[in-house]
Amino acid sequence: MAEYTNPHCDGVADEMPELSDGEDEDIEDEELWQCMDEDGSEPTKVTCLFCDRLLSSVPATLQHCVVEHQLNLVGVMRKHNLDDYGYIKMINFIRSTKCDAACLAGLPDGPLPWESEDFLRPVIQDDPLLQTDPEDLCGGSSLSACQSSGAKSHDAQEQRVQAAEDALTRSLEDMQKLKLLVQGLVMNADTGRPGNLGTVAELREDEDEAYFSSYGHYSIHEEMLKDKVRTESYRDFMYRNPEVFRDKVVLDVGCGTGILSMFAARAGAKKVIAVDQSEIIYQAMDIVRSNQLEDKITLIKGRIEDIKLPVEKVDIIISEWM
Structure with missing residues (x-):
């Protein structure tokens, strides 16, 4: 100084x-x-x-x-x-x-x-x-x-406010892309047709770009979300074996964006309890609502060893950070 x-x-x-x-x-x-x-x-x-x-x-x-x-x-x-x-x-x-x-x-x-x-x-x-x-x-x-001068201080404050607004806008845009992607995975699968492992190759360029860019600041989930073969394998198993999940209570440990929970709900589960400690669960809540599955899926923020489940026991436990 x-x-x-x-x-x-x-x-x-x-x-x-x-x-x-x-x-x-x-x-x-x-x-x-x-x-x-x-x-x-x-x-x-x-x-x-x-x-x-x-x-x-x-x-x-x-x-x-x-x-x-x-x-x-x-x-x-x-x-x-x-x-x-x-x-x-x-x-x-x-x-x-x-x-x-x-x-x-x-x-x-x-x-x-x-x-x-x-x-x-x-x-x-x-x-x-x-x-x-x-x-x-x-x-x-x-x-x-x-x-x-007061003008300099005011300009600096405006720059910080603008930076925060820009960051929020980008987050909202990414969130919208995330909703569209998950909705496509959850709602648009044909459960009666044989599995197709060539789905990644069938993506249009704009779909592919939206898929990868949506998770830029959700880095902890990026590895799983980029692996569409594995993600769709989970989905296809659940959708094509509904007798496993029908009328069952499912616990999703470390639910992440809630994709597995929504797969289970769509496969016929009576109730799904999704638990995650990270902030991603707030995005999961929004995604679940946008897919109109909030009546079947209950999301809880916290560590699984610390929370009290709303049921005495569950029938199925699933766990994969997605």
Whole structure:
């Protein structure tokens, strides 16, 4: 950070308690935060990232994280060279996962846990931490960090909002493709004809592209979903052996997008209980509704060993992360 002087900031560092590591960088950060507090804006309540404490401003929150949780967020941003999007994802990751401060301090230089575009979606509405320009926090322009124009800050906020809206639009588009794909797999199979392992070759180019592109940010399910031969083999077995599933209670462990659950329901199962711990289950709920199978399929989020099933026993257990 470049050295600067400001008559409004003189003596601030002396009034602040000395940090435990005693590094000059942290002292400079304290001075910068204090300067930012003097821009005349009304105080905003900010919820700490790691506890329930409410702070009076973003700088106060960052200082609280250093003193109480031994984590310098500015240092984390600098270490991993976070841009605006990376900063937004980091804040939303911390709030959504409620991770410990020590976990962030020990992150290696490899892939970061908040790289998914899902973390562009705010956890707290109008989160003051997301309305702050990361460049100001990092002191990218020394004195201008204390005296930056309102227009620049407003433009940065608009860019972050636009990025979040674009990410949401892409997610909705992918979700629509996912619905159409699953509906085709579940509803359009001819259960009376012999199996055809050449289905992949019969796909039109636009169908093939939609199939693969739909799962770009559902990477944990991508391997199975790309294997159409295996997916359709499950479907064909269930549809051509309805006596196995007719009037049975089926438990789908790790249901993923819910494809196996819908196959079982279409094959005649009386009730299907689908369980998954991951966030994909919310997409599965939407897909089940769009295929009008919500009266037969009950979806539960949680670990199978932790949840209580709505029935005492089941007749069939199926499990494949799809």
